[in-house]
Amino acid sequence: MQDYLDKKKSISVTGLGYVGLPLALELARHFKVVGFDLKPERIALMRQHIDPSQELESTAFEHTDILFTADASEVGQASFHIVAVPTPVTAAKVPDLAPLLSATRTVGQVLKRGDIVVFESTVYPGCTEEDCVPILEAESGLQYGKDFGVGYSPERINPGDKKHTLTKILKVVSANDEPTLELVGQIYGHIITAGIYKASSIKVAEAAKVIENAQRDINIGFVNELSLIFHKLGIDTNEVLEAAGTKWNFLPFRPGLVGGHCIGVDPYYLVYKAQQLDHQPEVITSGRRINDGMPGFVAKEVAQALTQKGLNLADTRLLLMGITFKENVADIRNSKVADLIVELKRFGISVDISDPFANPEQVNQVYGLQLTQQPTGPYHAIVVAVAHHTYQDLSLDYFRDLTPAGQPLLLFDLKGTYDRTQALKQETIWRL
Secondary structure, three states, rough: HHHHHHHOOOOEEEEEOOOOOHHHHHHHHOOOOOOOOOOOHHHEEEEEEOOOOOOOOOHOOOOOOOOEEOOOHHHHHHEEEEEOOOOOOOOOOOOOOOOHHHHHHHHHOHHHHHHOEEEEOOOOOOOOHHHHHHHHHHHOOOOOOEEEEEEEEOOOOOOOOOOHHHHHHOOOEEOOOOOHHHHHHHHHHHHOOEEEEEEHHHHHHHHHHHHHHHHHHHHHHHHHHHHEEEHHHHOOOHHHHHOOOOOOOOOOOOOOOOOOOOOOOHHHOOOOOHHHHHOOOOHHHHHHHHHHHHHHHHHHHHHHHHHOOOOOHOOOOEEEEEEOOOOOOOOOOOOOHHHHHHHHHHHHEEEEEEEEOOOOOHHHHOOOOOOOOOOOOOEEEEEEEEOOOOHOOOHOOOOOOOOOOOOOOOEEEOOOOOOOHHOOOOEEOOOO
C-alpha cells in the first residue's frame, strides 16, 4: 500500500464514464492514476476538465494526479487496474459482454507479475472468474492466483444524486485471496469515507450487486401493475399509495417508466445465469415484462384520450417533455421514453420532444430523433415523462398556453408532479 501512497506504483481505471471518471478523479487525489478510455474525443474533453457525462463540475478535476489517455499501452504503467465499463444487454435481452471482455483484453495485454485487476462492472455471478480471468491469463501468459490477483467491487454510483456520492456509499469489496482482498480494501478504503464491506467471495459480491437493481425493478413492476389495475377501477394510483404509505413498513415505490443502464438492464444478467442453471426465474421476468410494457400502455391511453375528444390522430401534435432515463441527468441510455415515442408514432401522432438535459446530437445518434429547442404549440396533448427540476415549478397555465384555443388541457403527468386539484372543469391531468 505504501508504494501507492508514495506514487512508486500507480492505478489504472479503464472506462471513464459515469462510474469510472469520478472514481479515477477521487483516487487521483491520493494516488497516481492512469485514466484510459477508447474514445479520443472524450479524453480531449476530460483534459479540459469537462465531464462528457455532465455529472461533475470542473472543480472535480482540480488537485489530481491523473493521466488521461486513449493509448492502451499507457495502462501498463499501473500495477493496480480497475475496469469500469458498461455491461448492456442485446436487443434479445441477453448480456452483452463485448465491452467488458474487450477491456479485459486491454488490461491482460499489459498485465505484469504481481498486478491486481478489480472489476466494477455489473455482471452475473461467476462472470469475473469464468469469463474475464481466462482472458487475463491468455493475454498475459500469467497464472491467476499465482502471478496476479483479481478482485470485484461493484459500482454503486447513482447518477444525478448529489447526496449519495462516491465516497459516501459503503463499498463492497472481494478478491480471490486474503492478501489481494487486504490491498483492495486498503486502496478503496483510502477514499471511501462510508466504509468497506468485505464479501466472502467474488461470486457473492457479484450476486449482491445484480440483486440490488433486480429488487428495485420487481418493486417498481409491482406498483406499475397496480397502476394498470387501478386505472381499470377508476381510482388514482398515487392516492392509493399515499394512503398505504401511512403504515410504517410500506415501501415507497412509485409507478413509472423503467429505463437506464441499471434497473432496466441488470435483472437480465441474473435471468441469463439462472436459465443456464435450468431455472426459470418467474418473479424477475414478470417484473421485467410489466415494466417493459409500460410505454405501450401509456401510448394507448394517450391515443384513446385524443380519440375521445373527437380528434383524428393523424392530425394531432403532441409535446413530450423529457427523454433522459431519469430526472436531472443527461444520460439517455436505454430510455423507455424513446420506446414511448415509437409507440405514439405508431398511432400516427406527431411528436415534438424537448429536454434541457439531453444532448441533441446524442439523441439523434442513438435514437434518430430530433429535439425541439423551444416548444411551439399548439399541442393537442402534452406528456411530461421525466421529472426534471426545471419542470417541477411549471404552472398549469404554462401547459394551457401550449394547448389549442378552445380545447381543454390534456396533460399526461407520468411522474405525478402536478396538482390535479388545480385542473379546471373538462381539463384532464392523467398520471400513472
